[in-house]
Amino acid sequence: MASTENPAGRRSLLPKFVLAPSVLMVLVGVYGFMLFSVILSFTSSKMFPRFAFSGLDQYERLFSNPRWSVAVQNIFIFASLYIVLATALGLLLAILIDQKIRAESVFRTVFLYPMALSFIVTGVIWQWLLNPGLGIERVMQSWGWESFSFKWLVEPDMAIYTVVIAGVWQVTGFVMAMFLAGLRGINGEILSAARMDGAPTRKIYTRIIIPALRPVFLTAFVIESHLAIKSYDLVVALTKGGPGYATELPSTFMYTTTFTRNEMGLGAASAVVMLIALAIIIVPYLYSELRNERRG
Template identity: 55%
Template structure:
C-alpha cells in the first residue's frame, strides 16, 4: 500500500510540470506550425494558404543572408569553441597549481546571460570608447578595430563574444572526459616511450570522441537559437549584415507584422535543430542497444 501511495504521489508531483510542457512547448509548436500555413499578419488568421509563406520566405534576400550568416557563425563558433575548450582542458589536466581558480575563471562567462555578454562586448568593441580608443590613447594612432560598425566584419564580433562565453563550458566537458580516461592505458604508453603530445593525440583524444559529438550538438543548438546576443551586440546590423534566423523571425513578427512568414522561419529553425539532434539521439540509442547486447 505504501509503495502504491509513493508511486501515486510521484505522479501527482510530476503531473503539473508534464501538463505545462505539453501545453506551452508541444502545444505551441503545433500552433506555430499551423500559423506558418495560414494568412496571419499582425494577428493570427486561421485561413489556410498552404506553402505560400514558405515560398515567400525563401524568396526573400534577407532570409538568405540570415541563413548564410548562421552557417558562417555556426562553423566558426563551434570550431573555435572546440579548439579552445580542448586546449584549456588539456592544460588543466596537467594538475597545475591553482587549477580550481583557473577552472572557475574559465567557466565564469557561462554564468552570464547572453544579454550581459552582448552589452559588455558592445562597450569593448565600440570604436569611440572600447579597445580601439584605448590603443589610440596609448599612442597607436593608426590602430583600427571597428568591426562592430563594419558591414563585412560585424558578424565576426558575434563569434568573438559567443566563443568567450561558451568555450569554458566546452572546457568543462572535455576536462571531465579526460579525468575519466583509464590511467593504466596512459601509463602503458609512457612505458612504451610515447611522448605526452602523442599520448593525447593518439590515445586520449580519440577515446573521448563521444564528448566531441555532445559538444557539437550543444553548441549547434546555441548557434541556431542565438537571439539575445545578436540583439544586444549588433542588433543584426549594420543594416542586416549580422542578421541570424532568430532575429529575422523577431523582425517579421513584431516589426513587420508578418506573423505567417515569422512562423515559417521558426519552423525552419526547428527543422534545423531536429536535423542536428535526431541523428545524435539515434546514434546514442543504437550505441546503448549494442552495449546491452
Template identity: 60%
Template sequence: MAISDTVRHRGAADRLRDLLPKLVLSPSVALVGIFVYGFILFTLYLSFTDSRILPSFGWVGWQNYGFLFRIRAWDTALTNLVIFGTLYIVICCLLGLLLAIFLDQRIRAEGFIRTIYLYPMALSFIVTGVAWKWFLDPGIGVEAVVRGWGFESFTFDWIKDSDMAIYTIVIAAVWQTSGFVMAMFLAGLRGIDSEMLRAAEIDGASTMALYRRIVIPQLRPAFMSAFVVLAHMAIKSYDLVIALTNGGPGTATEVPATFMYSYTFTRNQMGIGASSAVIMMLTIAAIIVPYLWSELREKK
C-alpha cells in the same frame, strides 16, 4: 483475516507510493505539453496560413515557405548562421580542448582557474552582448584605448564594418561558452584510464601521439555533446546578436532568430515568421535526433 488485511494495506501503500510521483509531476508535464509542444504545433499551423499582425485561419499552404526563400534578408540570415555557427563550434571546441588539456596537468590553483574559465557561462547573453558592445566600440573600446596610448593609426572597428561585424558575434559567443566546453572535455579527460596512458608512455609513445591516438578518440562522446549543445545555441542565438549589434550594420549580422522576430512582431508578417521558426526547429531536430538515436543505440 489480519494477514489478509495487512497484505491489502501494503498493496495500497505500494500503489500510492508509485502514484505519488506521477501526481506531483503531472502539472509540470501538462504545462510543458501545452506551452511547449502545443505552441510548436500552433506555430507549424500558422506557417501555412495568411496570418499577419494576428493569427488567422486563411490556409495558403506552402506559399509562406516559397516566399521565405525569395527574401534576400533570409538568405543573409542563413549565410551569417553558417559563418557564425561554423566558427563558433570549431573555435569553442579547439579552445575548450586546449584549456581542458592545460587543466588536466594537475596544476596549482586548478579550482580557481577553472572557476574563472566557467564564470562567463554564468552571465546572460544580454550582459555579454552589452559588455562586448562597449569593448568593441571604436569611440570608447579597444580602439580608443590603444590610440590613447599613442598609436594613432590603430583601427579596430569591426563592429561598425558590415563585412566584419559577424565576427564580433563569434568573439563574444566564444568568450562566453568556451569555458563550458572546457568543463565537458575536462570531465572526459578525467575519465580516461590512466593505466592505458602509462602503458603507451612505457612503449615510447610521444605526447603528441598519445593525444592523437588514445586521448582524443576517447573524447568522441564529449565532442558529440559539445557539438549538439553549441549547434543548438548557434541556431537559436537572438539575445547576443540584439544586445551586441542589433542585427546591423544594416542586416550584416541578421540571423534566423532575429529574422523570425522581425517579421513576426515588427513587420507584421506572422505567417512568414512562423515558417522561419519551423525551419529553425527542423534544423535543430536534424542535429539532436540523430544524436539521441546514436546514444540510445549505444546503450542498448
C-alpha cells in the same frame, strides 16, 4: 489482503501525480506551441492568427526574402566558426589545466565564469570593447598607436565576426569543463602503459586521448549548435542585427518579422525551418545515445 495492496498502489501513483503538472505544462507550453507554429506557417496570418489555409505561400515568401538569405548565410558563418573555435580552444584549455598546474581551481573558475553571464550581458560587454569610440581602438590610440583601427562592429562585411568573438568568449569555458571532465575520466593505466612503451606525447593524445573523448566532442557539438541557432540575445545586445541587417540571424529574423513587422505567418515559417534544423542535429545524437545504451 486488500488493505495491504491499496497503500502500495497509492504510493505507486504518487510520483505520477507529482509529475503530471510538469508533463502537462511541457506538452502544452513546448510541443503545443510547436504545433501551433507549424499550423500558422501554412496560413496568411498577419498581426493576429488567421486560420485560412494558404499552402506553401509563406515558405515561398521566406526563401525569396533577401533578409532571410543574409540570415542563413550569417548562421553558417557564425555557427561554423563558433563551433570550431570554441571546441578547439576549450580542448586546449582543458589539456593545459589537466597538467596538474597550481591554482587549478582559480583558472577553472576564471574560464568558466563567462558562461554564468547572460547573452545580453555578454553582448553589452563586447559592444563596449569593440566600439571604435570607446573600446579597444580608443585605448590603443591613447597609448600612442594613432594608426590602430578596429571598426569591425560598424563594418557590414566584418560585423558578424564580432558576434563570433563574443559567442566564443562566453562558451569556451563551458566546453573546457566538459573536456576536462572527459580527460579526468580516461583510464590512467592505459596512459601509463603507453608512456612505458615509449610512445611520444603527441601520439598518446592523437591515438588514445582524443579518440576517447569522442562522446564529449559529440555533446559539445550538439550544445554549441543549439546555442548558435538560438543566439538571439547576443546579436540584439551586440549589434541589434546591424549595420543595416548585416548581422541578421534566423532567430532575429523570426522575432522582428513576427512582432515588429506583424507577419505572423512568415515568422512562423522561419521558426519551423529553425526547428527542422535543430531536429536534424539533435535527432541523430539522441538516436546514437539510445543505441549505445541498448548495447551497454
